[in-house]
Structure formats: structure tokens, C-alpha cells
Amino acid sequence: MTIDWSWIGDHTDDLTTLSVSHLQAALSAVFLGLLISLPLAVIAHRIRPLRGFLLGLSNVLFTIPSIAIFVLLLPVSGLTRTTTVIGLTIYTLVVLLRNTVEGLDSVPAKTKEAAKAMGTRPLRTLLTVELPLALPVIMAGVRIATVMSISLVSVATYIGDGGLGQLFTDGFQRNFPTPVIAGVVLTLLLALVADALLVALQYVLTPWTRKRGA
Amino acid sequence: MPDTVYELFKNLGVWLTSGEQWSGADGIAHRLAEHLQYSLLATLIAAVIGLPLGLLIGHTGRGAFVAINLASFGRALPTVGLVVLVFLASGLSMWPVYVALVALAVPAIVTNTYAGMTAVDPDVKDAARGQGMRAHQVLFQVELPLALPLIMTGLRLALIQVVATATIAAYVSFGGLGRYVFDGLAQRDLVQVLGGAVLVALVAVVLDLALSGLQRALFLPHSRLRSSGGTPTRPA
Incomplete structure (x- = not known):
């Protein structure tokens, strides 16, 4: 099996377009997943009975095969990019929800009590104390969800989308x-670069986790 | 194609429950058996590769870096691409399917086995060594039994991912429940596509619930290593 380098040379434009479309689908899913899972995680964190239900539900969704999810969405959203993004979003929810809840759990009770004693209101405590402290665990979830989504986009090639996955069918x-x-290598590359950028982002966002006195 | 979603689901119900759909070479019973055969064999091969690797990394404490990176590599690898690539390299055989499924399952098994081994209390291992146990005795009589719940979780997660992904066998012209999905897509028969998808999803969900129930019944009474579900590498 040899690589036809001239084909790659002739198709750099196509490869770029597909990579961008691929990344766009994956990142939209992660963004939507975060948007949905943040409020849900706060609810699951505060209201114990709902916690098991929400986490259990997301675990069941995770076992449904991706091709099945895409196909099951066909009557709803058809052969479109929307189907791809909804399908991927469902998967990111599992990782993002669990990690966000665990992140909120990891905030020490004393810190929250101190915020309360200083007269900080609950919403402000959530936004300025709890979420920042939960950030490392949440970011770990975002990294997993991103890499996972980038890899899964190609499954949507069966429903006519799929970014770089179209190269596989072709x-x-x-x-x-x-x-x-080319498709496999570019997918791995996208995942690697996205993951590295997220590590860098986390480094910038959480200065207090770096070693002190360095 | 049916006009309404309601009619679609009614037809789906008929498709799933009619007797003739269940019998014969293209029947659901036969496709289900094929699907389970691919999945179980692939998971078995993956266990033969992944278990010793995870035990070794966990026992020696060396190569943890490899284990962690293996997991994220496994997450990033596009299964569809891998199947097609091996298919083009090896021609029409079951190889592409098994290579892709095994590649999917190994990271889940290695990382969970490794996680189980590192979760064993170091004091317990010290005590075992202090009693004069040899390295292999510590491994097989102390670490392995204590790590077993998490190891089982890894195997379960791997199997579920493989069952979900075995759909892909039909893409390179083999059987299994994926047959309905890809034939349906080719024939523009949405009922058949949905039927296949529902069946695969059902098998995965039922298998997951049954195995986690079994696991709980076996290990919960005397387990200190309770996992919150382990780390799936990714869905399939």
C-alpha cells in the first residue's frame, strides 16, 4: 500500500475544507454540550435525587452506538449537519456532565462556607468561587469530549456529512x-492539536494551580 | 418513505415484531448471532492483549505514561478510517473488522486494568511482601483479586463499545446487525435502517445493564474498590 503523494498535492484545498468542516462539527458539539451540561451539572450537584437520574441517563445514552444515534435522528433532522452536531452533542454530555459534577463536588466545603460568611450570594459564589475551582476537572472533561468528538465526526459520513470521514468513503x-x-492522519492531527490548545488554555485560566515560588 | 413520524414508528414496530423478519439467513436471529460472535471474539482477543499489558504496567509502575497516551490515542483514532484502511490493505476478509474492533477495545482494557492495579493500597502490597511473598505471588494473590472489580469494568466497557461498533462489519460486506443499517441506507428504506439501529442500541444497553448488574452482585459485598463506572475511552 503506497501513498500517492501527487494526489495529496492536488487536493490540498479539499483537505483543508474538509478539515475545517470536521473541526467545526466537533467544536460546535462540545460548545453545545457545555452549554447544556453546565446548568444540568449545577442541578445534579445541588439536588441529590436528580443526580443519580441525570448521570444514569447520560450513561445509557453513551452505550447507544453513534451510527444508531445519527440514524435515529434522521426522521427529526434529516441528512444535515444538524444531525451530526446533535448526535455528537449527546455523547459529549456524558463526559461533560460527569466531570462538571465531580468538579463541583471537589470544591472544599470550607471554601464555600467562607464565601457565605463573607456575605457572597449563592449565584456569585457559584460563578466566582465554585466554577473556577472546579475548572481543572471540567477542563479534563472538555479535553476528552473534544478528542472524542473529533474522532466520531467521521461516523457521520454514512449520513452524508462527516468532514474528513468523506475521505474514507471515497x-x-x-x-x-x-x-x-490522509483522513486518518489529519483526524489524529486535529485531535492532537486541539488537545494541546486546551492544555494551554487551562494553564492560562488556572494560574493558581501552578507551582508556587517557582 | 412514510409521511409522518407516527407512521414510521408504526412500521418500525411491525418490522421488529414480524415473525418472518426474525427467521432465515437475513433474519434478525441470525444477524444477532453474527453480531455477538464478532463482538465476543474481538473482545476476547483484546483481553488477551490488554490484560497482561495493564497488569504489567500497574505492577511495575513503569509505562504509566504509555497507558495514558494509549487511551487518548484510542479515543482519537477514527474507527471507520481504520476499517477501510485495513480492508484496502488486506482485501476481502474478516481482518479489517477484527483489527478495528480490537484496536478500539485494547485501550479501554489497558487503562482500566492499570487504574485497578494502582488503586490497590500500597500498605497491603507492603504487608504481602513483608510476609515473604514473591513478586508473582503479590501480583496474582493480592493485587489481581483487589483490582478485579475495575478490571471487570474495563472488560465490560470494551465489550459494549465493540458491540456498538461491530455495526461496521456490514460496511465492508459482512453480516451482523449493521447489515440492516447499510442495506437500508442503500435501498432508502428508512424503516430497515431504524430497525437495525434500534436493535444494536438495544443489544448494547441490555448487555451493559446485565453485566453491570452481574458485576454488582459478584463484587459489591466485599469490594473496597468501588468505581463510579470506570473510564470509557469513547463511544463507538
């Missing part, structure tokens, strides 16, 4: 390995 139908190899 290579398969023409019995031509080069696009497939």
Missing part, C-alpha cells in the same frame, strides 16, 4: 488508500 469506493490514510 477511498473505499474507489479502492484507493491515499485519501483514507
